[in-house]
Amino acid sequence: MTAATAQKSEAQQPLDAESVRRDFPILARSINGRPLVYLDSAASSQQPLSVMRAVERYETHSHANVHRGVHTLSQEATDAFEGARDRVRRFINARSTHEIVFVRGTTEAINLVAQAYVRPRFGAGDEILISALEHHANIVPWQMVCAQTGCTLKVAPINRKGEIIFDEFAALLSPRTRLVAIAHVSNALGTILPVKRMIAAAHEHGARVLVDGAQAVPHERVDVRALDADFYAFSSHKLYGPTGIGVLYGREEILESMPPWQGGGDMIRTVTFEASTYNDLPWKFEAGTPHISGAVGLGAAIDYVEALGLEAIAAHEQRLLKLATAALTAIRGVEIVGTAAHKAAVVSFTMTGVHPHDIGTILDHEGIAIRTGHHCAMPVMDFFGVPATARASFGCYSTSDDLARLVAAVERVREVFA
């Protein structure tokens, strides 16, 4: 019995991270002679054995191309792939599998919307509104499409805690605002944005809203209908699944109104040299052979987190976040960057007189993996006047022992740079 199934049989129990850890083979590794402490789940989470087994079972037993042959393997592969799509649909409570487009990841999902939704219909005078907390993946595709169409990019500001200033966001909305693109959770700081409220405000002005949910889906239950999101994007590899696969949710009538963005096999119904007709949703947006095993792995990852319980994961991570914030704040010279009232399990910090890169090297030497740098959010770093931060992020397998090791290693950094 895995920790996930054990957890399910005792619903409402707090997460037993020690038994969860046993589901993740990589956590048994040593780095530089010390047991690995993995605190970089916000960059990419590790995979439980059940995900690897599901992928292996598919590859060794059922692999063929999807939506093609009449042979048994092709049918099994198609069932596995489309089964994963329905698993995703239930996970985020979408109405229909027509609304679930498989993509490479959040970045590709956002680029799809930029090129297939914005590019054909926006022009001079139209505005796209983002927030100052965005990851480069939710900035650059909009800059590119603004250059292509002549529309304008606007940025809603944040306060010194790293929170969106709702009134200033609302003040930037106008009839010119045609799309709002916002993170659900900031990758650099951990801030949870009030997306439901922001979506409602945007809709009042007739704008569509895309939510970058890459950092949200591993930490809380997301219901795209309750949020009333028009588009919602996330990646498998931050949700304990494989890399190279992600999801674009789009409201069916909006996806229906969009032209395809890549041409090729699988996205067509008929092809002649004169013209082609396109496939139905969601395949219209899935040109070429998809990442079938990736989708299977993502489906298994969703099974895993659902069995643990997203509420149990969230409660566990929030407890660690509180402990980490208190312990790191107590270290002389450490300053936490991003102190929003509502945060996911991310602690970004700086240390007086020590560059984050040096913190990262010393922690790695102690077997501790954290992210150091600008976290693909250079404007956030500029806002706080730092070139970079050190960032520890937690997942379902993180423990208070991990935290103790982190704190001891940060103290050690202080010693080296005394």
Add this chain to the structure above:
Amino acid sequence: MDLKDLYRDVILDHNRKPRNFGRLDPADAQAEGHNPLCGDRLSVFVRLNGDRIEDLRFEGKGCAISTASASLMTEAVKGKTRAAVDAIFHRVHDLLTREDAPAAEDLGKLAALSGVREFPVRVKCASLCWHTLNAALEKRASVSTE
């Protein structure tokens, strides 16, 4: 692999008290270097006397390795000709990247950078200042040939 090999006393000292830190105004040449991996930026300012680096300074925000390397570089190249600077750069490059780099005693304090080799992701931190100095000197060269 020992942390003390990377963070030697010379490195920590030059990180804490970088030499030749600040702007040089006027300068004959300057360039800005950027390491997008860590967000480090540094500027190098050079004053030339013929082919010789009469004075140079650097400023910027960087990690201990990049700051100390830049500080050590300014001490090592001040007063040197372009050819001598090139020779030192090649020696330092070998020191940072090659297991079989020749003994570095004659490089003076720059030898303290040999520990960086064991931390491959940090090699760029140590070489940023040298690439930036080269860019500054090349710009000067291209200006003078016009």
